[in-house]
Amino acid sequence: MTQISIASWNINSVRLRIDTVSRFLQEYQPDVLCLQETKVVNDQFPDKMFRKLGYEHIVLNGQKAYHGVAIVSRLPLQPSETREFCKKGDSRHVAAVLPGGIDLHNFYVPAGGDEPDPEINEKFAHKLAFLTEMAEWFEAWPQKSAQRVLVGDLNVAPLEHDVWSHKQMLKIVSHTPVEIDHLNRVQQAAGWIDVARQFIPPEEKHYTWWSYRAADWLASNRGRRLDHIWVSPGLEGAPQSFQVARDVRGWPQPSDHAPVIVRLKL
DNA sequence: ATGGTCGGAAGCCGA
Numbered sequence: 001m002t003q004i005s006i007a008s009w010n011i012n013s014v015r016l017r018i019d020t021v022s023r024f025l026q027e028y029q030p031d032v033l034c035l036q037e038t039k040v041v042n043d044q045f046p047d048k049m050f051r052k053l054g055y056e057h058i059v060l061n062g063q064k065a066y067h068g069v070a071i072v073s074r075l076p077l078q079p080s081e082t083r084e085f086c087k088k089g090d091s092r093h094v095a096a097v098l099p100g101g102i103d104l105h106n107f108y109v110p111a112g113g114d115e116p117d118p119e120i121n122e123k124f125a126h127k128l129a130f131l132t133e134m135a136e137w138f139e140a141w142p143q144k145s146a147q148r149v150l151v152g153d154l155n156v157a158p159l160e161h162d163v164w165s166h167k168q169m170l171k172i173v174s175h176t177p178v179e180i181d182h183l184n185r186v187q188q189a190a191g192w193i194d195v196a197r198q199f200i201p202p203e204e205k206h207y208t209w210w211s212y213r214a215a216d217w218l219a220s221n222r223g224r225r226l227d228h229i230w231v232s233p234g235l236e237g238a239p240q241s242f243q244v245a246r247d248v249r250g251w252p253q254p255s256d257h258a259p260v261i262v263r264l265k266l
Numbered sequence: 267a268t269g270g271t272c273g274g275a276a277g278c279c280g281a
Contacts, residue, residue: 012272012273012281013272013274016273016274037281039273039274064274064275065273065279065280066279066280066281111280111281113280155281211270211271212270212272212281213269213270213271214270214271215270255272256272256281
């Protein structure tokens with residue numbers, strides 16, 4: 001029996017938060033860490049710290065100033081096809097194969113701007129197009145025995161209790177019905193299983209992101225579940241635990257996202 | 267109904 005723990009975290013600049021990510025790795029010891037919004041080109045990725053802590057296997061898809069994704073691992077990684085969605089030159093996807101043949105995909109879905117109307121807001125149109133392209137890609141994949149894990153900042157909080165107020169959020173980008181429909185299609189396209197909600201009942205509030213704009217994020221607790229971990233039907237039953245590292249949101253100079261962690265038994 | 271805060275790059279844009 002093998003155990004693998006995989007964490008996912010929108011770090012909002014890996015260079016600014018290099019000490020924070022170092023502390024996270026030492027305290028939580030995930031085998032694999034998937035990062036979003038690294039905001040750095042591959043040449044300038046701060047790989048030394050990761051290597052020093054034993055995370056010697058690194059697969060990058062970086063970009064200057066915006067977006068950027070990375071997988072760092074203390075287990076060997078085999079890089080696999082990285083897809084450029086929407087032909088925009090954005091670095092929003094990176095993938096690798098883990099020992100045992102587990103296909104790992106790390107996504108950073110566009111946030112979509114403020115106005116939830118694709119006719120007048122091209123960022124929202126981009127978000128919907130990105131989700132549609134994900135769904136079409138997954139629909140074309142050979143099914144279903146494959147062992148796959150999808151993680152990332154999907155920038156959609158699909159369930160009523162994935163936001164602090166369902167009613168007040170219905171017209172707010174990240175919780176509008178059209179985005180949720182698109183995300184549901186992505187999920188159904190490969191039969192993805194929502195790991196968090198296997199462990200946290202849907203009627204229980206569950207967040208991974210808290211805005212910087214709150215005077216006191218913990219007291220107001222107006223969070224959203226934007227970060228997700230999904231497994232394919234071939235890994236049904238493998239997840240042993242799911243955890244939000246909520247305390248990390250309270251560390252000095254934090255990211256606005258907390259890491260999420262799954263432990264798989266293989 | 268509004269504005270509140272970050273990060274990177276450059277004197278604003280995206281989240």
